Amino acid sequence: xxxxxxxxxxxxxxxxxxxxxxxxxxxxxxxxxxxxxxxxxxxxxxxxxxxxxxxxxxxxxxxxxxxxxxxxxxxxxxxxxxxxxxxxxxxxxxxx
Numbered sequence: 306x307x308x309x310x311x312x313x314x315x316x317x318x319x320x321x322x323x324x325x326x327x328x329x330x331x332x333x334x335x336x337x338x339x340x341x342x343x344x345x346x347x348x349x350x351x352x353x354x355x356x357x358x359x360x361x362x363x364x365x366x367x368x369x370x371x372x373x374x375x376x377x378x379x380x381x382x383x384x385x386x387x388x389x390x391x392x393x394x395x396x397x398x399x400x401x
Contacts, residue, residue, distance in 0.1 A: 312352035313398045314379045316344045320392065324383035328352070347400075352377040354397045 316324075326333040326346060333339055340347045355376040381392045 308401050309349060310351035311400045312348045312350065312377075313400050314346040314348070314395045315398075316346065316381060317392045317395075318344075319385050319390070320344075320381060320383045321385075324381050327380040327382070329378055330380075346379070346381075351399065352379070352397045354378075 326335070326339060328338070328348075335341060338348070340349075353375045355374050377397060378393070379395045379397060381395065383390050383392070
């Protein structure tokens with residue numbers, strides 16, 4: 306039986322519970338949308354991070370013509386010493 310694609314995001318070193326996770330700006334729930342394993346957030350679905358934009362796509366976009374691709378973004382909101390912090394667009398790693 307083939308395993309479903311998963312995606313893993315490693316938390317920054319200064320993140321401690323409690324923290325909030327957002328996928329594409331939408332709040333996510335631990336246990337439902339992702340699992341926490343040590344310093345990793347594990348999503349039981351494939352998240353896609355678009356790499357560099359090809360030159361032709363950039364040029365087309367510069368003229369106001371949109372080209373859309375999936376570009377998932379995981380953000381984590383947390384506190385350090387009572388000060389709010391936001392880790393944005395964390396790296397996404399595919400895992401099987």
